[in-house]
Amino acid sequence: MNNNTLDLGNTNSPNSLPHFVAKNIIKNFGGIKALNNLNFEVYRGEVMGLVGDNGAGKSTLMKAISGSQLCDSGTFMIDGEEVKISSPQDASKYGIQIVYQDLALCENLDIPANLFLGNEKKLFNYLRFIPNFLLPLDHLSMEESAIESMKNLKVSTIKSMQAKIGFLSGGQRQSIAIARAIKSDSSIVLLDEPTAALGVSQTKEVLDLVLRLKETNHAVVIISHNLNNVFEVCDRITVIRQGENVEVFDKLKSTPDQIVSAITRGT
Amino acid sequence: MNNFLDKIANLRETPLGSFVPVMIALVAIWIYFGINEPIFLSPRNFYYLFMQSAVVGTLAVGVTMVLLLGDIDLSIGAVAGVCAATLAVLTTNMGLYAPYAIIISLLFGAFLGCIMGAIIAYVKIPSFVVTLAGLLGFQGLMMKILGINGAINVRDPIIRSISTTTLPTTIGMVLAIIGVVLFGYLIIRNRSIRSKKNLENETNLVSAVKFLFFSILMIGATILLNLYKGVPILILILLALTFLLGWISTSTSYGRSIFAVGGNAESARRVGISIEFIKISAFGIVGFMAAVGGLIGASRYASVSFNAFAGGPLLLEAIGAAVIGGTSLFGGRGSVWNAILGALVIGSLGNGLDLSGARAADKLMFSGAILLIAVTLDAVSRKK
Ligand SMILES: Nc1ncnc2c1ncn2[C@@H]1O[C@H](COP(=O)(O)OP(=O)(O)O)[C@@H](O)[C@H]1O
Ligand SMILES: [Mg+2]
Numbered sequence: 148m149n150n151n152t153l154d155l156g157n158t159n160s161p162n163s164l165p166h167f168v169a170k171n172i173i174k175n176f177g178g179i180k181a182l183n184n185l186n187f188e189v190y191r192g193e194v195m196g197l198v199g200d201n202g203a204g205k206s207t208l209m210k211a212i213s214g215s216q217l218c219d220s221g222t223f224m225i226d227g228e229e230v231k232i233s234s235p236q237d238a239s240k241y242g243i244q245i246v247y248q249d250l251a252l253c254e255n256l257d258i259p260a261n262l263f264l265g266n267e268k269k270l271f272n273y274l275r276f277i278p279n280f281l282l283p284l285d286h287l288s289m290e291e292s293a294i295e296s297m298k299n300l301k302v303s304t305i306k307s308m309q310a311k312i313g314f315l316s317g318g319q320r321q322s323i324a325i326a327r328a329i330k331s332d333s334s335i336v337l338l339d340e341p342t343a344a345l346g347v348s349q350t351k352e353v354l355d356l357v358l359r360l361k362e363t364n365h366a367v368v369i370i371s372h373n374l375n376n377v378f379e380v381c382d383r384i385t386v387i388r389q390g391e392n393v394e395v396f397d398k399l400k401s402t403p404d405q406i407v408s409a410i411t412r413g414t
Numbered sequence: 415m416n417n418f419l420d421k422i423a424n425l426r427e428t429p430l431g432s433f434v435p436v437m438i439a440l441v442a443i444w445i446y447f448g449i450n451e452p453i454f455l456s457p458r459n460f461y462y463l464f465m466q467s468a469v470v471g472t473l474a475v476g477v478t479m480v481l482l483l484g485d486i487d488l489s490i491g492a493v494a495g496v497c498a499a500t501l502a503v504l505t506t507n508m509g510l511y512a513p514y515a516i517i518i519s520l521l522f523g524a525f526l527g528c529i530m531g532a533i534i535a536y537v538k539i540p541s542f543v544v545t546l547a548g549l550l551g552f553q554g555l556m557m558k559i560l561g562i563n564g565a566i567n568v569r570d571p572i573i574r575s576i577s578t579t580t581l582p583t584t585i586g587m588v589l590a591i592i593g594v595v596l597f598g599y600l601i602i603r604n605r606s607i608r609s610k611k612n613l614e615n616e617t618n619l620v621s622a623v624k625f626l627f628f629s630i631l632m633i634g635a636t637i638l639l640n641l642y643k644g645v646p647i648l649i650l651i652l653l654a655l656t657f658l659l660g661w662i663s664t665s666t667s668y669g670r671s672i673f674a675v676g677g678n679a680e681s682a683r684r685v686g687i688s689i690e691f692i693k694i695s696a697f698g699i700v701g702f703m704a705a706v707g708g709l710i711g712a713s714r715y716a717s718v719s720f721n722a723f724a725g726g727p728l729l730l731e732a733i734g735a736a737v738i739g740g741t742s743l744f745g746g747r748g749s750v751w752n753a754i755l756g757a758l759v760i761g762s763l764g765n766g767l768d769l770s771g772a773r774a775a776d777k778l779m780f781s782g783a784i785l786l787i788a789v790t791l792d793a794v795s796r797k798k
Contacts, residue, residue: 174790179447184449215684235686236686238446247708251678251681251684252681253673253678253681253682253746254677254678254746255673255676255677255678255746255747256670256673256674256677258494260670260673260674262688263683264670264674264681264682265671265674265682265685265686265687266685267667267670269667279667280666280668281662281666281668282666282667283665283666284666284667284670286665287608287611287613291611291613294613307614308614309614319644341680359582392594397713402796
């Protein structure tokens with residue numbers, strides 16, 4: 148096992164810089180070293196798998212990258228430039244979007260409302276004397292955009308845009324959470340266990356979505372426990388164990404057995 | 415059984431599902447008392463029914479805003495009392511020009527609401543506890559303001575006129591017809607724009623039922639009220655405020671945020687919605703509406719007394735009205751318009767039972783049963 152692919156770079160664009168790099172990330176929870184000098188990178192147009200046993204620190208790394216939980220030390224770089232990520236707003240400013248393990252959709256609202264939550268389209272924007280939050284919503288155009296983005300993601304199973312999220316299937320919800328993450332000008336999409344709660348056909352829907360993100364030149368990071376899924380969509384796979392790097396595998400040059408061994412034994 | 419409950423939950427999500435149950439309850443009550451107590455359906459009785467339901471309706475519309483957040487405000491009755499007492503002192507005792515006194519008391523109500531909202535939002539104490547403290551404290555404050563007599567008369571003609579003035583019958587009718595035509599026009603325009611843009615439309619049946627329901631209620635109520643005295647200004651004020659809050663809650667990003675916080679506060683926070691601002695302002699709105707309720711009460715009774723506002727009935731009827739109207743106690747679902755229907759259900763029930771000579775004990779038990787049914791529907795409609 149001599150394929151330390153950290154140096155190999157991306158097969159799609161061997162000469163370019165990684166789009167996103169996290170270097171020497173440290174995060175402690177009291178005495179627990181959740182992340183211990185962790186390194187991570189992902190290219191544009193690449194799907195990077197992030198795998199490790201329960202408690203390895205995957206979610207903690209995601210939260211650090213998306214600014215929702217700050218790390219103790221370490222640096223982030225986008226296209227070779229160091230950036231400071233200290234809030235979710237910072238992260239989204241740099242084009243980083245996360246689909247949380249727990250989705251974070253409002254079940255009582257319909258699809259357009261969820262897609263545009265916190266970022267609604269309004270009418271009469273020129274009426275300066277009315278506070279922005281009291282301007283009338285542009286329901287129609289939000290609904291049109293919602294249909295458009297569902298179409299772009301080739302999500303065809305949703306019958307009505309006015310369906311409340313609470314009445315949709317797990318796969319449909321996941322699609323909507325992903326659509327929300329990528330509708331703005333995002334370049335990095337982090338997916339935390341996007342298929343964990345899904346059945347076979349719904350899992351396929353979501354994995355297709357992931358591949359479409361790759362086609363549109365996003366840098367995609369996907370956490371999953373399901374190695375079949377990982378091998379299906381990922382180009383490279385970063386294995387971490389107890390908060391430390393084990394190895395970065397190139398999918399084409401490795402087998403699931405190697406990954407399992409890296410996850411459990413660290414070799 | 416679970417299958418059946420699921421069906422109910424799904425029905426409630428349909429376009430008419432949210433207000434059909436309360437409509438059926440209302441119509442059933444009207445038919446029942448209409449048959450058993452012919453006086454019930456008389457124009458005169460209807461007029462008083464509307465007037466009696468106005469204070470509860472105002473408070474119910476207000477409290478709906480915080481129920482949507484998944485919060486509750488137990489102090490609405492007491493805030494209404496404090497504001498009414500302030501109004502009485504300012505006009506009767508100090509001789510302040512009534513419109514100024516009204517503005518001061520309304521702002522005072524909003525202020526009290528904002529204070530409680532700020533404590534709830536920043537100190538993170540459950541609204542139940544904070545507003546319970548408010549209930550007790552404001553009842554005391556009301557006693558202090560009212561002084562040793564425990565009541566102040568309100569004879570100011572401007573304040574009195576709010577509940578004694580009615581629209582001339584022709585103007586009332588013209589307004590109702592304009593409302594109906596406008597409503598129909600908006601439905602048709604919306605449908606045609608949506609079909610032009612290839613967006614899904616509600617079925618003809620749903621549009622027709624909506625329109626028919628609205629126009630029958632508007633025209634019918636106006637005719638009945640006109641047969642007695644005409645449409646009271648008070649009702650007009652209540653409808654205008656409800657329209658405003660209904661519009662804000664469904665058609666602005668502020669309202670959207672209220673629903674989002676009620677549905678999933680963490681999700682709202684992650685997209686950058688300020689939960690503090692939403693809570694403080696929503697409680698401010700409730701305080702304002704409570705003050706309006708106080709103003710209406712002062713105008714109707716021509717006096718402000720401790721007993722009229724303090725204690726349970728007003729508060730419980732208002733929250734009951736909102737819940738009977740289909741607003742969820744779990745947050746994230748409901749509508750201010752339904753609160754008005756809920757207030758009419760409670761008002762009609764009380765009025766009808768009064769006419770049939772029922773005792774207070776029966777009234778309480780009936781109200782309790784209806785509230786229980788409403789809350790059960792609410793819990794059942796709540797998806798897993
Ligand atoms: N908020 C927290 N407080 C304390 N310990 C935490 C917290 N979040 C995560 N941890 C700990 O950090 C380690 C990594 O957790 P996590 O990133 O959730 O793992 P994974 O997502 O890989 O299963 C675990 O030991 C976990 O118990
Ligand atoms: Mg995790």
